[in-house]
Amino acid sequence: MGDMTEDSAEFIDRVRVLRDEVLATAEHGDRDPPGAEVFEALLRALQIGGDSLASGLDLGLHDAVTRRLAWGDSEEVLLADAEMVFDRIMTATERAFREPADRMVIVEAATQVAVTVARVVSLAAVQRAARDRAARLREEMAQRQLKDVIGKQRASLMRLEYETRTDQE
């Protein structure tokens, strides 16, 4: 990021201007608008510039997605937000940037971010599935123990009932 030229900084500023339009911030007041993490990731991808074609994981995006999942948003919602932001970026870019070369840079970065979001969401979903699978195994072990306990309790009850009856007689 430190290598950013003046031109690229200016270009990123022009993209940043689209934030309100893309995220519809006016509708959400003080709250962070949905999909903000995607837009931020887009700006980061543009800052990296020449390396934007490279495949890789954006840790900032990963953290943001994980945080939203932890707050209770579902993967489906995250994905829908990302898709909405992507669509709006494409529309806004068509309108705001006249030069085809500029549009192409943004489109490339937006696609990269879209793939990354999908990857992070899928990764999170798969990890959740792994946790669920492990939790289910633990549940099943607990169920076996509980069934053992229930068996012992039943034997104990039968003995007590028998002894009580005998003593009363």
Place this chain on the structure above:
Amino acid sequence: MTTQPPLDGRTVSTGGLRVAGDSHVGKVRTTNEDAMVVEPERNLYAVFDGMGGANAGDVASQTARDAISSYVAHRRGMDPKSLLEQALQHGCHAVFSASQANRDHAGMGTTAVACMIVDNTRAIVAHVGDSRAYLLRNGRLQALTRDHTIVEELVDKGLLSLDEAERHPYKNVLSRNLGARPETRVDVVEIELRPGDRMLLCSDGLYGYASAEAIQYLLGSGDAPEHVARDLIELALRGGGGDNVSAIVIEAPPAPPTSTQVVRTSGALAWWQRRQRFLQIARERGLTRNPIVRGLDAEEALDLVALSLCQAIFHDLEKSTGVNVWTFAQNLAGGWFERGGEWAPLRGMIDILGMSARSVVDEIRAADPPLGFLIDVAVSRALVVAELALGGLLAERLRHIDGELIALHGAMQETIDVLPPLEETTNSGEFVEQQTIPFMRPDRVMTNPGGVSPETISAIEKVLTIARARTPPRAEAVKQILTALQAISSDDGGHFSSAVLAAREIYGVRTVDDSGIMPLFDALDQARIMTASSVHQISATDVVKAKALRAISFAHQRLVSAVTGLVLEAVSPFADRLRDAQALTVQLRDQVSGTERKRADLEKKFAETIDQSLPWEKRGETEW
């Protein structure tokens, strides 16, 4: 025995081999000292050029001719090569003996070039002296013999150059002949005879007065051998005719016609000759009652449909193509469908025509089985072509219907979307709207106003072709994704359904863990990188490039979303199963605590019972 040469130049034919010979005294000489053997029954052909004064030349050539002919006639079963060589030796001995017996004939001799054809596939050529044999194959003339002259032998030994040989005063003096000695050396060559080959046996009176080019031209003219032989003699006479001229032209049998040629000629003719029968069978099978020709006279219907097909098959047989039948079937079916016709009558019509054609073929086959077999294959091919044309037309119709259905479905979904929620219009509180996953809705319209222009589609194709070419051979998933991207990005309707379908194919069957899912996203990322870099390599304006990239990026995003949707779909059962397991555990825990309470009650009751049985002062101290 004397064999008279057919000096009238008539062509004789045997087993497909055509032969003609002609001889002329020339313009200078008074006697013809040349002699010829043309014996098709023994496949023996020869030219002799006698020499020696006082009529001895013709005696020598005729003696040799008779001796050789007789020798061959009486020796059957010998190896042809040895037979011909020994026959010439026998002729040599006969001429020598005759010259020794008569002082007037002393010193006479003759040249000889003889050819024996074996099975019409081989030619054995033997020669002594300067009479020659030529072969014309594929338009090229080549000499099969080498003159036995002193000059020629000096050239062979390197003692004379070719230029010197041309100017040498003894260039026509023979080094070998039949009759100078009791025995001579005979040169024998054997060649394979190919269909269409022509051979020429001639005396020096021909090639000495006619150029090789002119001989080649006449021999390759394609005229009958008798005309060629006559023309060659004429040629030598026009060249001066200073010597006796003799020429025998042998033409190898032509190649047997191929099955294609048979079908093109006699097959097509046999089919066309039975056209009335074809029409009759078609009429009997009910062609004139078919709804397709409703409103037409029977004759008109037969002419329009059956005769047209008959003609189409005839022309296709003639030219070994299928284009006429294809066009016929397309016109028939296309016209019918355009009129709103149904499939069944068309199928019926094609069946009637097919069965009529088969009946005609069967009749041809009964009359001429080999030809019938070839016609059967050719007509079957024509009928298959007709079926293929119909299939193509049906596929086209299906595509149209498919497109209309998708458009209809899209319009229906849009209508449903703008309708007020169902809860507001009905009083039923039981209805629960299923949650709709936005990216899984196949009818979602892309943000792609104006659709994709043909220019952009062309650019997309170029980009993805370059990307595919750059993809490593084993990266099958990447190739699959690139193919899917082409379909999705070129989808003019802008619907998302193609992305969902493609995603399902790409997802396939895989385990729900990192090793199963992550390669999928690696491939998607790889495809993205490939397309993004390939877009800069196509030759197009920046505007078109930008549009192509935009369309591909949309497609990529949709595909990625759909794939992620499938991943989420795949992981959802894990959460459900966990919830079920947790519910069961809670149930079991409740059961354990219930049983525990019951046991505690029983123990308390048991303690009370025991307590009652104790003395008064001990009561109340029993623990439970």
